[in-house]
Amino acid sequence: MLLIAASAQAETDEPFAPLELPLTEISSPTGTPSTSYWQQQLSYKIDARVNTDKASLTATAVLNYRNQSPDTLKTLWFELPQQRFAQGSLAREKYQAGASEAGGTTRLRVTDSARQPLKTGWQDTLVAVTLDTPLKPGQQVQLHFAWDLKLVSRSHPLVPRSGYEQINGENRLLAFAQWYPRALRYGPQGWNLRPFVKNAEFSLEMADFSVTIDASPQYLLLGSGDWQSAGQNLPESVFKQYQQVSADTPATLLGPGQPWPVNNQQPWRFKGEQLRDFTFVVARDVIWQARKVTHSQGDILITAAYPDNGRWLWHKYALEAGVFAIDQLSEWLGQPAAKSIHLVNIAGLGMEYPGLKLVGFRGPDADITGPAPQYSRTQKYDVIGGILHEIAHAWMPMTVNTDERAEGFFDEGITSYLAFWLEQRWSENFQSFYGEPARVGAVMTATDYLPPVTFAEEVNSKLDSHYHVPAVALNILRETLLGRAQFDTIVADFFHIWRGRNAGFSDFVRFVNQQSGEQLDWFWRGWFMHRGYVDIELERAQVILPQDWNRDQKLAYLQHYPSAPSLTRIRNGDLGQTYEQRNPGLLDRHSLMDDQTYARLGAKTKAVEQPQLRVTLRNKGSIPMPAPLQLHYADGTVQSYLLSVDLWRQNPEQVEIMLSLAPDKAMSLLHLDPLLQIGDARRVNHRITQPEF
Ligand SMILES: [Zn+2]
Numbered sequence: 180m181l182l183i184a185a186s187a188q189a190e191t192d193e194p195f196a197p198l199e200l201p202l203t204e205i206s207s208p209t210g211t212p213s214t215s216y217w218q219q220q221l222s223y224k225i226d227a228r229v230n231t232d233k234a235s236l237t238a239t240a241v242l243n244y245r246n247q248s249p250d251t252l253k254t255l256w257f258e259l260p261q262q263r264f265a266q267g268s269l270a271r272e273k274y275q276a277g278a279s280e281a282g283g284t285t286r287l288r289v290t291d292s293a294r295q296p297l298k299t300g301w302q303d304t305l306v307a308v309t310l311d312t313p314l315k316p317g318q319q320v321q322l323h324f325a326w327d328l329k330l331v332s333r334s335h336p337l338v339p340r341s342g343y344e345q346i347n348g349e350n351r352l353l354a355f356a357q358w359y360p361r362a363l364r365y366g367p368q369g370w371n372l373r374p375f376v377k378n379a380e381f382s383l384e385m386a387d388f389s390v391t392i393d394a395s396p397q398y399l400l401l402g403s404g405d406w407q408s409a410g411q412n413l414p415e416s417v418f419k420q421y422q423q424v425s426a427d428t429p430a431t432l433l434g435p436g437q438p439w440p441v442n443n444q445q446p447w448r449f450k451g452e453q454l455r456d457f458t459f460v461v462a463r464d465v466i467w468q469a470r471k472v473t474h475s476q477g478d479i480l481i482t483a484a485y486p487d488n489g490r491w492l493w494h495k496y497a498l499e500a501g502v503f504a505i506d507q508l509s510e511w512l513g514q515p516a517a518k519s520i521h522l523v524n525i526a527g528l529g530m531e532y533p534g535l536k537l538v539g540f541r542g543p544d545a546d547i548t549g550p551a552p553q554y555s556r557t558q559k560y561d562v563i564g565g566i567l568h569e570i571a572h573a574w575m576p577m578t579v580n581t582d583e584r585a586e587g588f589f590d591e592g593i594t595s596y597l598a599f600w601l602e603q604r605w606s607e608n609f610q611s612f613y614g615e616p617a618r619v620g621a622v623m624t625a626t627d628y629l630p631p632v633t634f635a636e637e638v639n640s641k642l643d644s645h646y647h648v649p650a651v652a653l654n655i656l657r658e659t660l661l662g663r664a665q666f667d668t669i670v671a672d673f674f675h676i677w678r679g680r681n682a683g684f685s686d687f688v689r690f691v692n693q694q695s696g697e698q699l700d701w702f703w704r705g706w707f708m709h710r711g712y713v714d715i716e717l718e719r720a721q722v723i724l725p726q727d728w729n730r731d732q733k734l735a736y737l738q739h740y741p742s743a744p745s746l747t748r749i750r751n752g753d754l755g756q757t758y759e760q761r762n763p764g765l766l767d768r769h770s771l772m773d774d775q776t777y778a779r780l781g782a783k784t785k786a787v788e789q790p791q792l793r794v795t796l797r798n799k800g801s802i803p804m805p806a807p808l809q810l811h812y813a814d815g816t817v818q819s820y821l822l823s824v825d826l827w828r829q830n831p832e833q834v835e836i837m838l839s840l841a842p843d844k845a846m847s848l849l850h851l852d853p854l855l856q857i858g859d860a861r862r863v864n865h866r867i868t869q870p871e872f
Pocket of ligand 1: 591
């Protein structure tokens with residue numbers, strides 16, 4: 180068996196052993212926040228001035244930080260992930276990107292409330308600020324920051340999650356993300372001090388924001404949170420339209436080739452309560468559409484902004500996909516934290532932020548008023564699927580906060596499943612890249628596959644291990660293990676209970692186990708914690724006859740089963756009657772049955788009322804799974820079974836089960852996993868057409 184424990188703690192090979200999950204003081208054993216739950220309280224006031232030509236900004240921030248933890252803090256940690264573009268960063272070294280464009284934060288100054296400088300210490304993308312007076316539990320400190328930041332191109336080899344896109348030599352779209360000193364999350368396990376290199380994303384606190392930004396005239400600015408200054412920033416005619424955006428029809432606020440009026444007033448002001456982050460985009464010469472989704476707790480505004488080139492697929496699908504996703508998911512999971520969500524297309528940048536989703540897929544360049552251009556199936560479903568995915572992130576990690584750095588598979592796995600759920604409701608023929616059990620075997624049997632719990636900087640294929648496999652696992656949890664109604668209720672309750680708080684994967688596991696009442700530790704271990712795959716073999720199927728049947732009853736039953744063909748017997752049919760048939764006096768009971776039927780008369784018997792099928796299943800993979808079976812009869816009737824995973828508890832490698840057979844017809848096929856629902860990697864051993872006797 181191929182089992183490799185991925186977590187640091189000593190994990191067992193025993194598939195049904197109870198899982199050892201970390202339980203901290205903020206979580207209860209039932210997967211809900213504990214009565215002593217705490218999280219840090221933060222509020223930022225940030226003022227920034229953007230230089231669009233230089234793709235840079237200069238900013239100051241005031242942070243009020245209240246220590247709600249039971250610990251005294253001498254140091255506060257912040258992350259400035261764009262430092263990976265700075266010379267000498269770990270990312271440059273690891274990915275040999277030494278000669279690439281430099282960017283990141285420069286001239287960071289930190290002072291206390293009396294404006295006295297505080298000591299800072301860099302650790303790659305992290306910076307420690309040493310407080311003059313240790314911050315005791317319940318105390319608040321005010322920090323002042325000033326800094327400059329330079330963006331890199333969106334096509335930088337280190338794969339940025341922010342950056343600028345040039346069109347015709349101009350910086351047309353600039354995504355300012357990870358642009359201010361973001362407080363690293365302090366939790367019951369301390370600080371997560373692993374720097375951001377490339378793949379392990381962000382460990383952040385929820386915070387209140389008040390942000391003011393000065394940008395160049397002619398640029399539209401879209402940001403996280405509630406936009407306070409639309410009336411000043413937008414030209415009157417556009418503002419009027421903006422105010423009238425409804426759920427009924429999409430409104431085009433800025434059209435193609437529509438010159439952006441130069442008299443828009445600065446600054447742009449935004450406010451947000453309990454947002455996981457604050458991000459903004461400045462853009463010019465974009466098409467900008469908007470529509471609302473009505474929700475019982477307040478309408479949600481969706482807008483889509485995309486540049487004039489390559490806009491055909493965005494024009495046709497972006498706003499529709501956004502409206503559809505918000506409508507469907509808020510129905511299921513409750514309202515997202517953001518009241519407005521902007522979709523922005525910057526080529527190559529795909530990343531979720533509160534109220535702002537960057538989606539990099541664009542499709543071919545073509546005029547929106549012209550005929551449909553040539554585009555591939557993948558181009559189409561990348562655009563729509565990319566939007567559905569980033570919108571689904573509005574629930575995790577934006578509404579329920581998670582530690583993306585430590586548990587990249589948690590938010591990506593849930594989000595990838597939600598996206599799959601949306602995709603398959605959008606179209607029955609949607610090209611879904613993640614979430615379908617039929618296709619997961621190839622990924623999980625690959626020699627370099629690592630399980631979802633693997634740290635994102637160490638996983639070989641993040642899309643396989645953090646997106647596809649967890650999404651498939653959740654699909655199986657819903658369709659095969661819990662059923663749709665129970666799964667949907669449990670997931671909705673989880674989002675409701677953890678709304679605005681920090682949840683970990685362990686909380687989710689405990690919550691599902693407790694709410695469902697099912698023993699699912701084997702499932703979490705097999706699909707999330709260990710390297711392995713599903714491979715169940717239908718090894719043997721044998722007919723057992725009732726002990727008290729006499730010879731004639733047996734013979735009558737066996738005659739339903741065809742004997743194995745014989746080429747000699749078939750060809751001898753051309754010769755006409757055999758000698759025995761021409762001389763009926765020679766016939767006896769042995770002449771009237773073939774060797775096989777004679778042998779079958781000696782079939783195994785048992786004290787049962789009707790014939791049974793003894794089925795041997797072998798678990799050749801490492802993950803025990805329920806066994807969906809279909810029993811087909813020669814007359815076309817079918818009986819379906821779903822054997823519980825408990826099957827494997829006695830012997831996780833091989834089991835025998837008994838199925839009752841109809842007494843008056845032959846089985847023609849026993850089919851394991853006919854609907855490809857358990858993610859089995861090998862399907863050549865899933866069918867038996869001739870039982871043994
Ligand atoms: Zn994602």
